[in-house]
Amino acid sequence: MKTQMDRRNMLKWTGILSGATLLQSWKYLDTWDRKIDDMAMNGSPARLCYNENPFGPSKAMREAMIKGFDEGYIYPFQRISELQAMIAEKEGVSADHIVVTAGSREGLNAAGLTYASNGKEVIACAPTYKSLLTYAAKFGGYINSVPLDENLTYDLTEIEKRISSHTGLVFVCNPNNPTGTLLPADDMKSFCREASKRTIVFADEVYHNYIDEANYPSMVSLVKEGRNVIVARTFSKIYGLAGIRVGYLIARPEIAGRLRNNLQAGTNILAVYAAKEALKEEAFLKMSLEKNAEARNFVYKMCDEMGLEYKKSHTNFVFFRTGKNIEKLIPQMREHNVLIGRPFPPLTDWCRISTGKMEDMYRFGEAMKKVMA
Known part of the structure; x- marks a missing residue:
């Protein structure tokens, strides 16, 4: 009985502590979301931060x-x-x-x-x-x-x-x-x-x-x-x-x-x-998938050329490792008018980049070469 109670208390406190830690983390992440929102509303940046489909609505x-x-x-x-x-x-x-x-x-x-x-x-x-x-x-x-x-x-x-x-x-x-x-x-x-x-x-x-x-x-x-x-x-x-x-x-x-x-x-x-x-839009869905694959392949190729580790993606974004702290990389990329994903602790030297129109992907690629030089 005592063992069961000890385990129950341990689970309770583990939940409380992990919940408290995550709440602090969310406040920190929400701050980054607001920063990126502010960036997105100023000028005409390559908006590659929110996993949106820039070809919609049809x-x-x-x-x-x-x-x-x-x-x-x-x-x-x-x-x-x-x-x-x-x-x-x-x-x-x-x-x-x-x-x-x-x-x-x-x-x-x-x-x-x-x-x-x-x-x-x-x-x-x-x-x-x-x-x-x-x-x-x-x-x-x-x-x-x-x-x-x-x-x-x-x-x-x-x-x-x-x-x-x-x-x-x-x-x-x-x-x-x-x-x-x-x-x-x-x-x-x-x-x-x-x-x-x-x-x-x-x-x-x-x-x-x-x-x-x-x-x-x-x-x-x-x-x-x-x-x-x-x-x-x-x-x-x-x-x-x-x-x-x-x-x-x-x-x-x-x-x-x-x-x-x-x-x-x-x-x-x-x-x-x-x-x-x-729900009727088969042609638009097909086009969106083709455009997404083109942009995703661009990121893979860029990472291969720059020697950066990345994960094969089954989404409309790519997660890759820059070796740079993401909190420093975000403003550096913003200086080149490119918005990238927020921090995702504990993977703070990784970057999430959304797929977009190819003109924005090219801007992203050029900015990465300059920032990583």
Whole structure:
């Protein structure tokens, strides 16, 4: 009994301390986000810092939003239901599995509030996308942070070891942001199937469209099996709608209902019109993938020529090692009118660069040569 209590107390304090450390880290990272926002609004920099798709929205999406203005005076509930049905058909589930959100972030926040607040624990690797973790911590959640493995990939073995009765949710960003790395398909599916027997598993798949591996499975297949799995998707990335704010979650109906009740605002009617059109946009999606591959290959070639280590990416950004402190590199690149990603501790001598239009990639390449000389 004493051993169990000691272990429980140890886990409690580990969660408190790691949560406190991460809260301090988030304040520091938010400061960098604000700095980069300020930089982005001044002049005409090569904006390669936020993993946006500069080719969107497409002409058809823009026209759809203009049409949506005619209904700007009404609440969007019926149109959201129509989008929900379209997404459900696309994903092969019934509509009650779908939660339409204002970008994937609202869905992440809702999951953090629903399953990882008020003393519950959320387990995730670091560095990773922090929105769910940040929101859970604001509402009393404990963050159990697991280092990435030597390949800068999620350490699923270590995460599974740490799951306990205190764990409200496990968060897996795959492909991971900021490293761009992808878990082996069988490992990811096996982990989610087993872990979901003990807790909720949140699979963040916002970069799924960029995965190069043929037939790489989505964890939606586990949702269809009735598992305790939540999958996040967005229209922000491949469809170029980051400023419009629309995304969705897929989960079994009981979980989806709880998440829906904890949405903070919901999306708007213009976003719904854009998303409905986006679901039809095969040509634009194909073009976006081709442009992304061209820019990504440019970064690979640059790194090879400069002798810089990088990770093969399954996203619209590349993570590479400069050997320079990122806090110094950001302002140095800004002097050349190029914006790069914020710090991702503890990998502070690595840099995340988003893909963009080739003219901006060339500007980035020239700036890197000057800064690294």
